[in-house]
Amino acid sequence: MSYYTSSYTLQQEMEGYIDKRSGTFYGPPMGKKMAFFIDDMNLPYVETYGTQNSIALLTQHMQYGSIFDRGDLGIRKDLMDIQYLAAMNPTAGSFEICERCQRHFATFAIAMPSKSDLSTIFSSLFGGHLTTFQPAMQDLSGKIVESAIQIQDAVSSKFLPSAIKFMYNWNMRELTNIFQGCCHAKGDYYIKPAMLARLFIHEAQRVYADRLVSEEEVGVFDSMFTEILKKTMGPISVEELFEAPLIYTNFVTTTDGSYLPVPSMEKLKMVLDGKLNEYNENNPMMDLVLFEQAILHITRINRIIQNPGGNAMLIGVGGSGKQSLCRLAAFISDYEVKQLTVTSSFKVEDLKEELRTMYIAAGVKGTQMVFLMTDSQIVNEQFLVYINGILTSGWIADLFPKEDIDNILGSIGNDAKAAGIPDIPEARLAYFISRVKRNLHVVLAFSPVGD
Structure with a gap:
């Protein structure tokens, strides 16, 4: 979740992963259960009277097992076989969530791994690489x-x-x-x-x-x-x-x-x-x-x-050569450089359309590219939500409609089969995201001067 996550965007995201079973019943494919992981659960904006409407939607589903159709409020959708796992950011956001929601969770704290744990993890990884x-x-x-x-x-x-x-x-x-x-x-x-x-x-x-x-x-x-x-x-x-x-x-x-x-x-x-x-x-x-x-x-x-997943933030005053050095570094690696043409009328939907084009080029066509973005091109703070999605997981939940995702998974079918990926939607989507992370790199060129 992010500061801008509303109940509407959360519901859209949830409905992208479930199918209609019969009547008003919806859920994952028959015979399966779905665990829906929600990261940074406490980050959505707090309204005037202390509520967070995205969390209120979760509470409604966990308590009553259903949510309302956004197109026709007379239809109540029963969501079956769905469980929630959530994580909260201890350093940002509201620091707490609605108690009526939290009571549905078993809550526990996760500490950073100890030195012995870190030694075990990285000795296994690095030692495995050195076996030859x-x-x-x-x-x-x-x-x-x-x-x-x-x-x-x-x-x-x-x-x-x-x-x-x-x-x-x-x-x-x-x-x-x-x-x-x-x-x-x-x-x-x-x-x-x-x-x-x-x-x-x-x-x-x-x-x-x-x-x-x-x-x-x-x-x-x-x-x-x-x-x-x-x-x-x-x-x-x-x-x-x-x-x-x-x-x-x-x-x-x-x-x-x-x-x-x-x-x-x-x-x-x-x-x-x-x-x-x-x-x-x-x-x-x-x-x-x-x-x-x-x-x-x-x-x-x-x-x-x-x-793979390598992204850079270049900080320097205007005219110090950040963009030029990035273009030359990308050229050395045979990467294309993509940059937005931002106007006063450039909206969030325009950014999403540009990102869709980049995702299809990187994930389906295998085009290697650098997405170069400057601070002057961030005309709306909500742009950072989508950039953050690329940086953290490589995936933006509401970027593609469900029909487009099905088309994308069909387009990479031959490549996925050649790579030994099982012919199931979840595995193919993970393969598509891995291709995006390998081929699409974000470089932010920011100035320390100004707001």
Whole structure:
């Protein structure tokens, strides 16, 4: 749910997953039950007298087993075999919901995993990836996982969020992003423990240091990270691990897309100059001077959009080159760049139509693209609800009517069959969403100046 979720939009979403059984009875296919998961249940707007009409609709169904047809209020729909699971955001929203609704739930708190739990999770994931590597590389798995957990704990304690540093929100996603990058390593290229350790350091710097807002904080992070690595990496020299340049790409060293370190800044600049000239031959001219900071930003953006579900927020004052660097990074990866043409009459429905086109291109046709959006294009705050849907789960519930979803699932039938996906709607929809997350990447170019 979001601030803008009303009873009408919630009912539309619910009815998209159920079918008519007989008479006024509706539910999932016969013989099945449906668990309807509601995230951020406490976020919908609170009305004048303290009610939240979307939650009132849930309460009505749980108490009476039915809701009214929006087209004809004389028809009462009985919804069968539906259960609800819900989660609440403890840091935003109304902080509590209607007691008449909450009494229908068994409520319990979920804490963040402990260090031992995190070690078990990521040791299994990363260790599984290293099973085809040399034994010396496999032995390094535990040390890297321990280092990652320690730096996560240190960063969470040192760099706390504030009104200005709202992005200092550290959780398990950071660890996931680190090991997602580390799992790009291939056994044919990574044959020494120091090579894998350097890749880990690079990924940790991209995940944590790139989010810090000052050189002073980056220096503090580097010193903390160095101390942790001295304790965990054993005989490997820390000076060797941090030797410059510590930059990894999939377009400089090899042509097969392997994720490898760049041999030198001169080689990296030469490759990017060539890519820029190639871009200017086929697209409107970009008069860019690729100084060192710009080069580093291009490699960072390229790294993000290479990952499934990889999305970026670029923060810088107007004219600093955010959009140009994004376009060049996308061109290097053979991605199309899509941007909205926003006018004074641009409405939410216009945004949804643009997103439908992108979803069909990315999910059905397999077109790889970057959706580049600036803060000036967000003329309605409700746009952020749909952007958030792409960022969090890759799916926007009310984007397609049910008939269009059936057509989409039919269109990807051959590809789904070739990928071994069962011929059932739920599995095909999950496959479609995975294709969207793999092919559609959102890049937000925002300015810190203004409201």
